[in-house]
Amino acid sequence: MKTPNAFFLAVALLFGTAAHAQQVEPLDSIAAVVDEDVILKSELDLALNNVLAQYVGREDQLPPREILQRQVLERLILLHLQTARAADMGVRVGDSEIDNAVANIAQQNNLTQDQLRQQLASDGMSYDDFRNSLRDEMLSQQLRQRFAQTRISVSDAEVDAALASENSEQYHLAHILVSLPDGATPEQISLGQQKVDGIKNLLDKGEMTFAAAAVRYSDSPNALEGGDLGWRSLDEIPAAFATTIRGLQDGQVVGPVRGPSGFQLLQLVEKRSADQSAGAQTVTQYRARHILVRRADEAEAKALADTLRARIAGGADFAEVAAENSDDAFSKDKGGELGWFTQDQFGPEFGAQVASLQDGQVSAPFKTQAGWHILQREETRQTDVTDDNRRAQMRERIGQRKLEDEWNRFLREMRSEAYVDIRTGTPAAATGN
Known part of the structure; x- marks a missing residue:
């Protein structure tokens, strides 16, 4: 992908070095x-x-x-x-x-x-x-x-409310969006209303399938996928549709409804019962200490890690060695203590090492992207994470619902602020700043 300057420079160089040529390669x-x-x-x-x-x-x-x-x-x-x-x-x-x-x-x-x-x-x-x-x-x-990390937040109260109203059904949805710009004028709103009403009329008459109408008319980024939104639980559906969707039959369409992005039509493709059979879920958690050695010179880091491991093997206290030598600022002052964690929490290499040890055992030095480690596994336990998992899954679903609206708004803002000069298909037209 070339910038305009680089592109035109390449063109100039081509013609500058081959001005005498009878033919030149066609340019993109x-x-x-x-x-x-x-x-x-x-x-x-x-x-x-x-x-x-x-x-x-x-x-x-x-x-x-x-x-x-x-x-x-x-x-x-x-x-x-x-x-x-x-x-x-x-x-x-x-x-x-x-x-x-x-x-x-x-x-x-x-x-x-x-x-x-x-x-x-x-x-x-x-x-x-x-x-x-x-x-x-x-x-x-x-x-x-x-x-998502910087713009989307989900409160505990939102999770509590969603869990309290959770039902056992999931919905396969598709949508058509007729977008409106931020601060749309009455004329723009009227045109948008006319367009979405026209699309709905085509659907009501059976002149076009919902997927075909989405491909042809929708302004959503997923238009070419027929507006398919995939399977969603009720808490992942915009509030404007959530109360209505439960009463629809497969294939029915609701809307148009005015939302933050414009006018929307929503189709219930099909629905199913969610799997509620999962029982209690437990995970293995480990408590461990570690020493991190990080140096610009790889050989120097490895040599120091070997030396520290030899000191521990000779009877030195692991926590004292960690406090004196570890390069992990988070755990150094706690004698390398990491607390309780699951196997995959600190990456696959770290997880494989902690899982291979016995309680009380110290590993040989091993390398991850962070540097060289020496690890002491202290103890192991089985923890019931059923409720934690339910809350985490619900938080994720609510966050995805919020992200969809905010992300689409962000894309529209970015598009409206950009300088875009379209030079194919239609006469050249510049938009944006």
Whole structure:
């Protein structure tokens, strides 16, 4: 992905070094300028072809090509804005993370990585483009996670109220959004109302399925998935719909309802009883001490860890050695004490070590991303976490419901504030600041 300056510099260099050539290689054109970045026509074509491939045999569900191209371009614009914002916030995705993601995708599709490369090539996508696409998606996910951590909070009172009213049903939903800008004018509201009423009229007459209408008309980021929202419990459904949804039959549509993002239509695809059979849940917890050794020189860190371990083997008190030498500021003053924790709480390497020890036993030095560790397992217990798990799951569901509205609002704000110059499909038009 080139910035405009880099792109034009590349063009200038090409013509500067080959001015005498009779022919030059055709250059990729620009589909849109997004702030200091560009979306190339080849990038748009690839994304568009990916969508078309997903709808083979169901082409009648897609809108006309020019509308579909505009929808796909808007997705790319939002993705570019998210990756740029992530970079500004210092969010990074390393090559090793991409390698792991590629390996997981290959495994999920029962392919070797060489077979995955061949499949990508047959689909017209280079391996480098695939990795870059993965990187952008992972940056977007990390930006969303950071957004959730800083913007979304769920109080204990909200969890208590949701648990008290919890029912045993889950609902598979889809929606159509006719978005309105923040501070919409009466004219914009009226146009939005007319559009959503028109969509509802088509659905009522049976002239179009809900999924096809979502693909063609919805302004939601999941429009091309037919507006599918997946399975949700009642507490994950917006309050404007929650009281109504319980009385609907499969396939029925409720709305339009005016929400924070605009006008919405919601369809109950189907419902099911949630699994209530899980009994008491217990986990193994460990109490342990550790010593962390962290040095710029890896060999020096390993040597010091070996020395400290030898002192402990010779009779030195673990807590005293930790207080004097550990580089973990959190536990050092407590003699390396970590308290009670589950096996996966401090990462897989740490968890594997603590699980392999007996109570009272001290590990050999081992390495994690944090540095070199020496670990002493003190004791073990089984803890009933049924209520804790229920509360954690409910907190997560409420948080996801809040995040959906806030994240979509954040994307709309980011889009409205950006400079976007669309140069394909329609006459060039600049929007934003």
